[in-house]
Amino acid sequence: MMGTIFGIPPQALFGQLLLGLINGSFYALLSLGLAVIFGMLNVINFAHGALYMMGAFVSWLLLTQFGIGYWWALLLAPMIVGLFGVALEKTLLSRLYKLDHLYGLLLTFGCALMIEGAFRHLYGVSGQPYPIPEALRGGQNLGFMFLPNYRGWVVVASLIVCISTWIAIEKTKLGAYLRAATENPVLVQAFGINVPRMVTLTYAFGVALAGLAGVLAAPIYQVSPLMGSNLIIVVFAVVVIGGMGSILGAVLTGYGLGLLEGLTKVFYPEASNIVVFVIMAVVLMIKPAGLFGRER
Amino acid sequence: MNARLLAGAALTALTIGAALTAGSASAQGLSGDMVKIGVLNDRSGLYADLGGEGSAVAARMAAEEFGNKILGKPIQIVTADHQNKPDIGSNIARQWIDQDGVDVIVDVPNSGVALAVQEVTRDKKKIFLMEGPATSRLSGDACSPTGFHWAYDTHALAVGTGRAMVQEGGDSWYFLTADYAFGHQLEADTAAEVKKAGGKLVGAVRHPLNTSDFSSFLLQAQSSGAKIVALANAGGDTITSIKQASEFGLTQSGKQKLAGLLLFISDVHALGLSVAQDLVLTTGFYWDMDDEKRAWSKKFFDKFGKMPTMVQAGSYSAVRHYLKAIEAAGVDDGPTVAAKMKEMPVNDMFAKNGKILANGRMVHDMYLARVKKPSESKGPWDYYQILRTIPGAEAFATVEESGCKLAAK
Numbered sequence A: 001m002m003g004t005i006f007g008i009p010p011q012a013l014f015g016q017l018l019l020g021l022i023n024g025s026f027y028a029l030l031s032l033g034l035a036v037i038f039g040m041l042n043v044i045n046f047a048h049g050a051l052y053m054m055g056a057f058v059s060w061l062l063l064t065q066f067g068i069g070y071w072w073a074l075l076l077a078p079m080i081v082g083l084f085g086v087a088l089e090k091t092l093l094s095r096l097y098k099l100d101h102l103y104g105l106l107l108t109f110g111c112a113l114m115i116e117g118a119f120r121h122l123y124g125v126s127g128q129p130y131p132i133p134e135a136l137r138g139g140q141n142l143g144f145m146f147l148p149n150y151r152g153w154v155v156v157a158s159l160i161v162c163i164s165t166w167i168a169i170e171k172t173k174l175g176a177y178l179r180a181a182t183e184n185p186v187l188v189q190a191f192g193i194n195v196p197r198m199v200t201l202t203y204a205f206g207v208a209l210a211g212l213a214g215v216l217a218a219p220i221y222q223v224s225p226l227m228g229s230n231l232i233i234v235v236f237a238v239v240v241i242g243g244m245g246s247i248l249g250a251v252l253t254g255y256g257l258g259l260l261e262g263l264t265k266v267f268y269p270e271a272s273n274i275v276v277f278v279i280m281a282v283v284l285m286i287k288p289a290g291l292f293g294r295e296r
Numbered sequence B: 001m002n003a004r005l006l007a008g009a010a011l012t013a014l015t016i017g018a019a020l021t022a023g024s025a026s027a028q029g030l031s032g033d034m035v036k037i038g039v040l041n042d043r044s045g046l047y048a049d050l051g052g053e054g055s056a057v058a059a060r061m062a063a064e065e066f067g068n069k070i071l072g073k074p075i076q077i078v079t080a081d082h083q084n085k086p087d088i089g090s091n092i093a094r095q096w097i098d099q100d101g102v103d104v105i106v107d108v109p110n111s112g113v114a115l116a117v118q119e120v121t122r123d124k125k126k127i128f129l130m131e132g133p134a135t136s137r138l139s140g141d142a143c144s145p146t147g148f149h150w151a152y153d154t155h156a157l158a159v160g161t162g163r164a165m166v167q168e169g170g171d172s173w174y175f176l177t178a179d180y181a182f183g184h185q186l187e188a189d190t191a192a193e194v195k196k197a198g199g200k201l202v203g204a205v206r207h208p209l210n211t212s213d214f215s216s217f218l219l220q221a222q223s224s225g226a227k228i229v230a231l232a233n234a235g236g237d238t239i240t241s242i243k244q245a246s247e248f249g250l251t252q253s254g255k256q257k258l259a260g261l262l263l264f265i266s267d268v269h270a271l272g273l274s275v276a277q278d279l280v281l282t283t284g285f286y287w288d289m290d291d292e293k294r295a296w297s298k299k300f301f302d303k304f305g306k307m308p309t310m311v312q313a314g315s316y317s318a319v320r321h322y323l324k325a326i327e328a329a330g331v332d333d334g335p336t337v338a339a340k341m342k343e344m345p346v347n348d349m350f351a352k353n354g355k356i357l358a359n360g361r362m363v364h365d366m367y368l369a370r371v372k373k374p375s376e377s378k379g380p381w382d383y384y385q386i387l388r389t390i391p392g393a394e395a396f397a398t399v400e401e402s403g404c405k406l407a408a409k
Helices: A010-041 A048-066 A070-091 A101-123 A149-171 A173-183 A185-190 A195-217 A227-242 A247-267 A275-286 B002-022 B052-065 B086-098 B111-124 B154-167 B181-196 B215-224 B235-247 B265-271 B291-304 B310-329 B334-343
Strands: A139-141 A146-148 B035-041 B073-081 B104-107 B127-130 B147-149 B172-178 B200-207 B228-232 B257-260 B280-283 B366-371 B384-390
Touching (some): A010 A149, A010 B215, A070 A195, A139 A149, A146 A149, A173 A185, A173 A195, A227 A275, B035 B052, B052 B073, B052 B310, B086 B111, B104 B310, B111 B127, B111 B147, B127 B334, B154 B384, B181 B228, B215 B235, B235 B257, B235 B265
Parallel strands (some): B104 B127, B127 B147, B172 B200, B172 B228
Antiparallel strands (some): A139 A146
16 A cells, blocks of 8 residues: 555545546536626626536436437536526616626526526425436446546536637637627627627526536536535635636636645545635735736 | 625625514513414524424414314414524514414424523423424523423434443444534433443534534544544535535444434425435424324424424424314413413324423334435335334423423422
8 A cells, every 4th residue: 555645645635636527527617607707797696506506407308308418418408598698688688787886796696586486496406306317327447546537527528618618708700809808898889790699699608518518517416406406505605716707717716716625625624615615705805806816 | 894884795795684584573462352373483494494494384283173263262383583592583473472472482493592482482381392402401401481392303313322332332433513502402311312222422512503514524533543423413414414414424434324313204305315214313304204293293284385393293283282272272371371281192194192301302103214215215204114103201301300490390
């Protein structure tokens, strides 16, 4: 047997770090959506957790009601959640852009409560089982741990989505329009670009990311009305630590905090659900704009 | 700036959320001219499906048997959500008793909340009928002259599942424990029982209540090499840990077995048989055991759309016994009714010749069950094969063993 690191066998440590990375993938996907929405719309989207839950429920409904499997759900569920987002933005959110952030936050929080309440009323809280797709069952024995294939897939999928979103916003022409529209919407509109439509589509894209995370989560967790609220507060902490509106910050912090949480579970499991908030408090004291944010 | 705003807002939102749900506690006119039953439990969180509205439905079914009237006066049933928070639970209990004229509090899953409510009802000399909470302390060092522990407790679970698994060769144990009163007690009671049967403890890990990812705890359990990985948790936590244990291939090697120390039929229903199959569990009630239980459960199903858990069936039994005691005593003040309840045997579809000890423990038979394989099940809710009946005297501690000080009187 090899030695130990701080009294923990290295196998256990590697295992926990890998698990941290998996959880970090969800944090990254969700905080990415939040960061995109906040960066472009200046809306603190409290309904994000509810929409993530909705993504999981849509894929569950697709499977049980229509026999549509996981791979199609991966495409359809985010689209359905995105459409819901369009409706939400057009009918409600768009009326609040001129007001303080706080109104958007309260509105989306109210929406979250209603969406969750409706699903809770319809489906109870114990949740519904969603099977792991055939192709991703089983796992690999890595020597230090048994890695279920599905969890490996989650890390890969989330990395692909995060990187391509970052490229789309930072490196493409469309992304440049978007960034310009947040800086000076009037000027961009004067160049003949339909800014309100762009804003709507950005919101739809952000919540579709939440929906996608929901589909990815469905086979791991129970598909339950509470799954969003269990996660959303941590994700907000991630966004705050990373810096509001910073896309790179949200993604890196997502993975980083996942890893750190994994470590906490080895050394002091009782603290595992507060470690993120302790870090948030420290970061806010030292660098109020977040690790990657800029002061406005 | 925005970051600060957001962090503050997040906290505010949490508080608002809590306040909103707390406000739903119903409060209606107060009158001594009725028996008012308060069903207090988790109605929206991870324990809502094992008790929740179902416990209120069961209590109503008991009241209906009396024609919703007792000694010529109406029976009223109110409900509230304690959100698994002891302070909210005891505040509702206090308000119910002091202002709303509630005579008896029913259910209260979550041992932490039940221990807090027990303090209130002991103080105010009101009857407290506990079906949801598990910790054996409620009829042990925290017992009350007017508190009744009805459906099951950690001691019975330990005796049932703990002993059976050791006898089958599972002699080394690792615990995954919910980090609060209930989990600690279940772990302690089971560990004692495992040691008594000749097994040994390899380790334990404590997880926070309402955890969504158990993988790292499961990994620790896996590397411990223990033959039995015991889940000292309940409700949503048990469901998630069993599901993820199957994902991580915990039982695939054949070297390790999973023991759900507290598993409700609602959990099995949520998991599905393909994941839950072959789990061994201890329960105080299974709907498909005899005609009487089937008939009652069918009625419950028609009203509620789900088969009853042992908590819900126990709520019916406890409320029914309580009403019978009032009928016999002719009054509804706590200590008198409590004495009457302890005098009378409990005979209904839930318990045969159930006996209530001086410490408030209702002693009845418990059952060791195995979850059926999908191929053995005839359809939804056909989930358990009963392996053994555990006689009440074996399942529950005696008054002396319980450590309840009331016994001295």
